[in-house]
Amino acid sequence: MENKETQEAKETPAVTPEEKADRCRENLEKAIAAVKRELPGMTLLENEPMSAHCSFRIGGPVRALAAPEDVTSLSRLCSILKDNHIAPMMLGNGTNILFPDEGLDQLFLVSTEKLTGMFLLPDGAIYAEAGVSLSKLASFARQNELAGLEFASGIPGTVGGGTIMNAGAYGGELKDVIESVVILYVPDQRLYELTREQCAFAYRTSLFKKMGGCLVLSVVFRLDKGDGEAIAAKMRELNERRRDKQPLDLPSAGSAFKRPEGYYAAALIDEAGLKGYTVGGAQVSEKHAGFVVNIGGATSHDVYDLLMHVRETVWREKGVQLEPEIIILPPDYRLEDNGPAVHRNHITVNEIPEDGDSLPQ
Ligand SMILES: Cc1cc2nc3c(=O)[nH]c(=O)nc-3n(C[C@H](O)[C@H](O)[C@H](O)COP(=O)(O)OP(=O)(O)OC[C@H]3O[C@@H](n4cnc5c(N)ncnc54)[C@H](O)[C@@H]3O)c2cc1C
Numbered sequence: 001m002e003n004k005e006t007q008e009a010k011e012t013p014a015v016t017p018e019e020k021a022d023r024c025r026e027n028l029e030k031a032i033a034a035v036k037r038e039l040p041g042m043t044l045l046e047n048e049p050m051s052a053h054c055s056f057r058i059g060g061p062v063r064a065l066a067a068p069e070d071v072t073s074l075s076r077l078c079s080i081l082k083d084n085h086i087a088p089m090m091l092g093n094g095t096n097i098l099f100p101d102e103g104l105d106q107l108f109l110v111s112t113e114k115l116t117g118m119f120l121l122p123d124g125a126i127y128a129e130a131g132v133s134l135s136k137l138a139s140f141a142r143q144n145e146l147a148g149l150e151f152a153s154g155i156p157g158t159v160g161g162g163t164i165m166n167a168g169a170y171g172g173e174l175k176d177v178i179e180s181v182v183i184l185y186v187p188d189q190r191l192y193e194l195t196r197e198q199c200a201f202a203y204r205t206s207l208f209k210k211m212g213g214c215l216v217l218s219v220v221f222r223l224d225k226g227d228g229e230a231i232a233a234k235m236r237e238l239n240e241r242r243r244d245k246q247p248l249d250l251p252s253a254g255s256a257f258k259r260p261e262g263y264y265a266a267a268l269i270d271e272a273g274l275k276g277y278t279v280g281g282a283q284v285s286e287k288h289a290g291f292v293v294n295i296g297g298a299t300s301h302d303v304y305d306l307l308m309h310v311r312e313t314v315w316r317e318k319g320v321q322l323e324p325e326i327i328i329l330p331p332d333y334r335l336e337d338n339g340p341a342v343h344r345n346h347i348t349v350n351e352i353p354e355d356g357d358s359l360p361q
Pocket of ligand 1: 090092097154158160167168216248255
């Protein structure tokens with residue numbers, strides 16, 4: 001005897017991926033029309049090549065890229081998108097993303113480039129909006145003789161992107177200095193203020209990265225009182241080390257792989273003989289094996305094939321599994337043929353997460 005669920009499944013024809021994609025495109029067109037109508041002053045680029053908006057200098061056109069001028073217009077934009085069943089993806093400085101050459105015709109990107117408010121709170125903490133660059137944040141801390149953000153001064157991302165990724169360097173991580181984070185949660189369109197503990201920060205990840213649907217609007221940083229000269233000297237020293245070791249003269253997205261427990265990705269890649277290994281315009285940096293650089297005209301496929309070759313070789317030669325740190329779009333890439341499966345990036349592209357109750361209250 002068939003149960004009710006099997007019967008229903010037979011009666012309801014399954015939606016094919018093509019039908020789903022068509023519906024997404026239709027919703028996106030309606031959303032774009034509504035944004036133009038209701039927010040006529042907002043910067044809205046259509047079919048914008050992403051190579052112009054990311055540090056890899058790679059990527060075809062994204063259907064829409066908006067840049068709200070403040071948090072209020074960002075909220076209004078998100079509400080229009082939600083009414084049209086579209087979940088936006090946020091863009092900071094694009095320093096950790098590989099966009100596909102084919103473009104993303106189902107994606108609405110929201111840039112935080114105009115959300116750059118930053119000030120000192122009466123109790124001495126720093127309030128910074130999502131689009132503030134980490135280098136400006138670190139300089140602001142130095143000017144106010146606040147120590148603890150020296151490690152961040154050479155990371156080319158924003159406060160929003162850095163918080164999602166829990167960016168870090170030279171023994172420091174943003175989680176060490178974040179006191180609280182305000183997000184807009186796409187499923188219920190409400191604002192939440194989360195404490196550091198609620199953000200579930202871990203190595204290069206956070207609650208926001210795992211869940212999707214969380215747009216970081218602003219962050220409060222709690223720092224220690226320090227000496228301005230000593231802070232400046234530390235920043236200079238770390239940035240010199242960065243310039244000495246990293247291929248900053250070529251486009252890249254920073255470290256290509258996360259640090260596997262007990263190892264260094266760069267050392268494993270170097271020992272596997274892959275320094276300088278090239279696919280098309282993508283190369284394992286000669287200067288730092290942990291970086292994949294665009295030596296000229298690299299396509300997203302060059303980078304992807306290179307990453308997979310590195311992953312496969314390191315797994316075969318060293319028995320260590322490498323997980324990409326770079327966010328590869330679209331999110332449904334396959335890694336199963338290149339060693340053990342790794343977690344996929346949890347990026348919401350055009351789908352509103354239904355899990356509206358699971359945010360810490
Ligand atoms: C030369 C170079 C050196 C680097 N060195 C380091 C380093 O030392 N340490 C390190 O940790 N990283 C490093 N990186 C990587 C990168 O700079 C960081 O991961 C950075 O935090 C990414 O910030 P972004 O603003 O560029 O984010 P993007 O690349 O724009 O986005 C990254 C992710 O965050 C999401 N996102 C961005 N803003 C928001 C927001 N406001 N709300 C919700 N989601 C958002 C995006 O959707 C995406 O999923 C380096 C990169 C380069 C190119």
